[in-house]
Amino acid sequence: MTYLIAIDQGTTSTRAIVFDAKLKPVAVAQQELRQIYPAPGWVEHDPEEIWAAVVATVREAMAKAKVGAKDVAGIGIANQRETTIVWDRVNGKPIHNAIVWQDRRTADACAALRAAGHEPTVTEKTGLLLDPYFSATKIGWLLDNGHDRTRAAAEQGRLAFGTVDTLLLWRLTGGKVHATDATNASRTLLFDIARGAWDETLADLFAVPMGLLPEVRDCASDFGETRADLFGGAIRILGIAGDQQAATVGQGCFTPGMMKSTYGTGCFALLNTGAERVASRHRLLTTVAYQLGGKRTYALEGAIFIAGAAVQWLRDGLHLIRHASEVNALAQKADPAEQVYLVPAFVGLGAPYWDADARGAILGLTRNSGPAEIAQAAIEAVGYQTRGLLEAMHADWPAAAGTVLRVDGGMTASDATMQFLADILGAPVDRPAVMETTALGAAYLAGYQAGVCPDPAGFAATWRLDRRFTPAMDAPTRARKWAGWQSAIARVRTSPA
Numbered sequence: 001m002t003y004l005i006a007i008d009q010g011t012t013s014t015r016a017i018v019f020d021a022k023l024k025p026v027a028v029a030q031q032e033l034r035q036i037y038p039a040p041g042w043v044e045h046d047p048e049e050i051w052a053a054v055v056a057t058v059r060e061a062m063a064k065a066k067v068g069a070k071d072v073a074g075i076g077i078a079n080q081r082e083t084t085i086v087w088d089r090v091n092g093k094p095i096h097n098a099i100v101w102q103d104r105r106t107a108d109a110c111a112a113l114r115a116a117g118h119e120p121t122v123t124e125k126t127g128l129l130l131d132p133y134f135s136a137t138k139i140g141w142l143l144d145n146g147h148d149r150t151r152a153a154a155e156q157g158r159l160a161f162g163t164v165d166t167l168l169l170w171r172l173t174g175g176k177v178h179a180t181d182a183t184n185a186s187r188t189l190l191f192d193i194a195r196g197a198w199d200e201t202l203a204d205l206f207a208v209p210m211g212l213l214p215e216v217r218d219c220a221s222d223f224g225e226t227r228a229d230l231f232g233g234a235i236r237i238l239g240i241a242g243d244q245q246a247a248t249v250g251q252g253c254f255t256p257g258m259m260k261s262t263y264g265t266g267c268f269a270l271l272n273t274g275a276e277r278v279a280s281r282h283r284l285l286t287t288v289a290y291q292l293g294g295k296r297t298y299a300l301e302g303a304i305f306i307a308g309a310a311v312q313w314l315r316d317g318l319h320l321i322r323h324a325s326e327v328n329a330l331a332q333k334a335d336p337a338e339q340v341y342l343v344p345a346f347v348g349l350g351a352p353y354w355d356a357d358a359r360g361a362i363l364g365l366t367r368n369s370g371p372a373e374i375a376q377a378a379i380e381a382v383g384y385q386t387r388g389l390l391e392a393m394h395a396d397w398p399a400a401a402g403t404v405l406r407v408d409g410g411m412t413a414s415d416a417t418m419q420f421l422a423d424i425l426g427a428p429v430d431r432p433a434v435m436e437t438t439a440l441g442a443a444y445l446a447g448y449q450a451g452v453c454p455d456p457a458g459f460a461a462t463w464r465l466d467r468r469f470t471p472a473m474d475a476p477t478r479a480r481k482w483a484g485w486q487s488a489i490a491r492v493r494t495s496p497a
Contacts, residue, residue: 002073003065004447005235006439007054009079009164010243011100011265012312014050016057017436018065019443021073021452023462025436029060036097041104041347044097047085050164051171058231069233073450075172075226076239076442078246079164081187084138086146086212087167088153089160092175095146098164099138102266102305102347106137107356118205125192125199127277127286131354133303135163136189136206143207154209161212163187165240169223172237177224179215182291183245191216193288194277196296219245219290220449239445241290243438244268248289248299250441251406251432252460259393259403261386262438263411266350267307269389270299271400282392283352292448292456300396302351302389306344306360308411310378313346320371328416331379333372339481340364341384341488342377349493352392357494364484379417383424384485390425404468406430408437415469423473424482433464 002021008014015030031053036044058075062068082101087094099105110130113119119130128134139161143151153159162170166180185191185198190208192199198213217223223237241249244262248270251260256274261267270289277286277298289299311327314320321327334340341363348356362374386405394400405427411417412431422429434440447453471478 002452003067003071004443004450004452005058005061005072005075006443006446007058007075007077007168008243008439008442009050009054009077009168011080011102014053014057015439016054016061017439017443018061018067019440021447023440023443023447023453026067027061027064029057029064031057039105043100043102043347045083045100047087047094047098047167050098051168054168055230062231069231069235072235073452074236074238074446076444076446077165077168077237078241078243078438078442079168079184081163081184081242081244082133082135083164084135084142084161085164085167086139086142086159086161089158089175092171095150095159096142099142101133103138104132104347104356106132106141109137109140110356113205122189122202122205125194125202126189127186127193128189129283129285129354132356133350134187134189136202136208139208139212140206154212157211159212160214161208162214166214169237169240172226172230173224174227179217179223181219181221181240182216182288182296183219183242184240185216186288187242193286193296193298196291218292218294219249220292220445222449236450238449239442241442241445244270244301245288245290246441246445247408247438248272248441249444250434250437250439251408252463253406254456254460257400257403258406259400260406260408263307263382263407263409265307265309267304267382267386269302269386269393271393271397271403273298273300273397278397280392280396282395283354284389284392284396285351300393302392304385304389305347305350307382307385308409309346310342310344310381313344314375314378318374320375327375327379328414330372331376331416334376335368335373338364338366338369338373339484340369340373340377341485342374342381343488343492344378344381345492351389353489353493355493358492361488361492363488363491379414380420380424382411382417383421384482386421387424387482404428404430406432408432408435418469419472422469422471424478426471426478428471429469431466431469433466
């Protein structure tokens with residue numbers, strides 16, 4: 001029997017999932033990933049921990065499924081995007097820890113570029129904004145702060161840059177392939193999304209040597225094969241996509257106007273705009289949704305930096321719960337008369353505000369407020385932030401109005417969270433039968449390239465609904481709660497509305 005393996009390397013964990021040829025999960029292995037916080041607003045990962053976890057989880061999942069290398073048609077990789085790694089091509093060692101997408105250490109560099117008037121040109125070419133979220137200024141920081149003579153080594157061609165997918169591909173192939181896909185490339189501030197190529201003018205602006213950059217390929221492509229010693233034989237690597245784009249594929253959002261929102265560490269909503277690159281007037285991002293057969297499909301994207309991470313903060317920071325799964329039971333004890341808002345701007349605010357200096361706050365506290373009200377506020381913050389994104393999307397592309405939102409990610413397992421989302425949106429929310437949409441998308445890309453999965457239309461037809469959440473909140477309550485959230489956001493922002 002033919003199998004596919006998805007490597008889902010996320011911000012807080014690494015997973016490997018074995019799928020059969022009909023894209024049904026057979027076995028799963030997972031390891032948590034340590035978060036490193038060297039300074040306020042700084043977030044790092046150890047690339048060696050990521051690599052070790054990938055190898056271990058793939059081996060474990062294969063053993064659980066009783067699958068050998070010869071049974072696997074291909075591997076697909078989905079990865080945390082924008083997280084930046086630079087390594088030595090000779091010895092394969094990273095010059096520094098990975099700088100995670102949430103990291104804000106290059107906020108001043110971005111501000112200086114904006115002040116110099118560069119943002120319009122950058123946005124026109126990349127669809128992105130000048131923000132520490134993206135990779136280019138992270139690369140600059142690494143070249144200036146890595147081991148001795150790092151920049152000289154980069155100019156000499158000794159170093160390689162990659163997002164997590166690229167490092168994994170390099171390691172999996174024994175250093176034979178230095179490549180990425182168009183979705184990950186489109187998140188670097190260095191990629192012209194109209195031409196589908198690295199841009200020398202942008203590379204000069206960010207002082208990034210062109211020789212540092214990987215080759216860019218389709219999401220479904222031949223990316224080489226793994227070292228035979230890793231998994232008991234060589235396995236072809238046939239698919240790569242950034243995690244949010246992989247989830248878009250996994251949700252079957254191949255038709256313009258379809259929209260998905262993923263709730264993991266952060267929250268990311270993507271609206272398929274087809275061949276049209278919609279320029280946002282509300283500070284959303286224009287990005288590559290996927291690239292197949294050399295043809296790019298675009299999307300509008302809204303990024304929320306903190307979603308599930310707020311629940312982790314309740315657990316690890318405030319110690320209000322012992323396990324993330326306890327948050328719903330705690331929130332159900334909240335007094336409905338309380339109006340507490342948690343603005344989780346722990347690493348700044350993402351779309352549509354893009355305020356790198358904003359910081360989190362809890363507002364509306366009374367003497368009656370306690371752990372339950374704070375837990376409820378953490379859950380509700382996800383819904384409020386999503387509404388802000390969707391309102392901006394509908395304003396940018398009115399054709400999307402009335403689209404049903406498809407959701408996925410760990411937080412969607414909570415019926416209470418999804419019900420509040422539908423309530424505050426005043427619109428239905430669809431949760432799929434297959435919740436592992438990011439891994440599913442990666443596996444599908446590999447299977448499509450291997451010829452064992454149908455074309456996109458055929459795959460989309462297999463999408464199945466688990467539950468539709470419909471609004472149950474009355475309009476006055478929705479309006480009151482939304483007004484309270486807008487007031488809370490205004491209080492934490494450091495830049496004008």
